[in-house]
Amino acid sequence: MLEAALTLFGEHGVGGTTLQMIADSIGVGKASVYYQFRSKEDIVAAAAQPMFDDMARVVTIAEAVEDTGTRREIAVCGLIELCVRNRRWAAVLNGDPALDSLIESRADLTELIGRYTDLLLGAGHGPAGRVIISMVTKGIQGAVTDKAVQDVSDDDLHQTLLAAVQQLLRTASFFE
Amino acid sequence: MLEAALTLFGEHGVGGTTLQMIADSIGVGKASVYYQFRSKEDIVAAAAQPMFDDMARVVTIAEAVEDTGTRREIAVCGLIELCVRNRRWAAVLNGDPALDSLIESRADLTELIGRYTDLLLGAGHGPAGRVIISMVTKGIQGAVTDKAVQDVSDDDLHQTLLAAVQQLLRTASFFE
Numbered sequence: 001m002l003e004a005a006l007t008l009f010g011e012h013g014v015g016g017t018t019l020q021m022i023a024d025s026i027g028v029g030k031a032s033v034y035y036q037f038r039s040k041e042d043i044v045a046a047a048a049q050p051m052f053d054d055m056a057r058v059v060t061i062a063e064a065v066e067d068t069g070t071r072r073e074i075a076v077c078g079l080i081e082l083c084v085r086n087r088r089w090a091a092v093l094n095g096d097p098a099l100d101s102l103i104e105s106r107a108d109l110t111e112l113i114g115r116y117t118d119l120l121l122g123a124g125h126g127p128a129g130r131v132i133i134s135m136v137t138k139g140i141q142g143a144v145t146d147k148a149v150q151d152v153s154d155d156d157l158h159q160t161l162l163a164a165v166q167q168l169l170r171t172a173s174f175f176e
Numbered sequence: 177m178l179e180a181a182l183t184l185f186g187e188h189g190v191g192g193t194t195l196q197m198i199a200d201s202i203g204v205g206k207a208s209v210y211y212q213f214r215s216k217e218d219i220v221a222a223a224a225q226p227m228f229d230d231m232a233r234v235v236t237i238a239e240a241v242e243d244t245g246t247r248r249e250i251a252v253c254g255l256i257e258l259c260v261r262n263r264r265w266a267a268v269l270n271g272d273p274a275l276d277s278l279i280e281s282r283a284d285l286t287e288l289i290g291r292y293t294d295l296l297l298g299a300g301h302g303p304a305g306r307v308i309i310s311m312v313t314k315g316i317q318g319a320v321t322d323k324a325v326q327d328v329s330d331d332d333l334h335q336t337l338l339a340a341v342q343q344l345l346r347t348a349s350f351f352e
Contacts, residue, residue, distance in 0.1 A: 010273075011273065012191050013190070013191035013274075015192020016273070094271065095270065095272075097192070127332040127336070128336040130328065131332065131340075134318065135315035135319040135340060139310075139314050140311065141318070142310065142314020142318055146310040148310055152303045152306065153303070156303040157307055161311060163350075164307075164350070
């Protein structure tokens with residue numbers, strides 16, 4: 001059912017998908033969908049949970065490090081790892097307003113994103129640093145979900161993103 | 177009406193917005209919305225048109241250049257310029273499935289995107305080059321639409337993105 005829902009979310013966005021459409025696509029009644037998930041929001045939460053679990057691990061690792069530059073690097077490289085690993089889910093949910101709503105509605109996720117953001121911006125970056133962090137994180141999320149590189153292997157994707165991102169993060173002038 | 181529609185699209189996604197919601201938000205009847213736009217798709221097309229006009233100009237300029245590396249640079253730097261300039265529209269439409277549907281349904285837009293993609297990938301890049309192009313273009317689109325850098329001025333945003341992107345595009349090893 002999660003599979004069917006994610007396929008429909010990918011085609012119509014979460015907002016354009018109804019529980020009825022999900023029920024129809026797997027040939028069951030709407031009641032069967034309700035039995036497993038009370039709402040579309042529940043489905044989005046279930047699909048996104050593995051990504052948030054991965055992110056929680058990255059945050060724990062990075063917070064144990066003192067140097068803010070190293071923290072930032074762990075946070076960004078961890079993001080590459082988790083996005084590549086959860087490539088399919090990320091492709092569907094990335095950029096959908098439903099994911100933002102989920103985060104806003106759940107205190108644990110809001111806190112997690114807050115801690116992750118602190119790792120990225122902990123050194124108190126100026127405008128240039130914040131733009132680079134934004135470009136890098138959105139670029140990672142965008143690339144792993146881009147149909148144009150769907151045929152690139154997970155390994156190649158991971159390695160190239162890592163090389164590019166490390167090159168940018170080491171350009172100290174952005175973060176002064 | 178376009179303003180009201182874009183605000184709602186930003187909150188609910190295009191799929192989650194109805195013509196009735198647009199009518200309600202400006203306090204008119206649904207017929208008044210129909211009078212100006214026959215469908216949500218018409219509204220999306222009207223909102224996106226300035227971005228496509230800008231892209232057509234970039235494509236014309238870049239295609240006049242012989243060197244594939246320079247073409248690629250013009251295409252990417254042109255994207256920065258047009259995304260920063262159309263920052264607000266881009267924030268709403270970026271990543272919405274409705275924009276993909278619009279492009280698929282319009283031969284002129286499909287052709288434009290095809291020519292733009294040729295400029296980016298004309299040299300026949302391997303996996304690494306394609307991942308970089310993807311990260312850079314998605315990163316630009318993501319950064320200009322990121323709430324976290326909404327307070328950064330257009331000039332700072334433009335300048336930082338340009339410096340970062342040029343640094344990546346000049347790393348020849350990605351494009352071998």
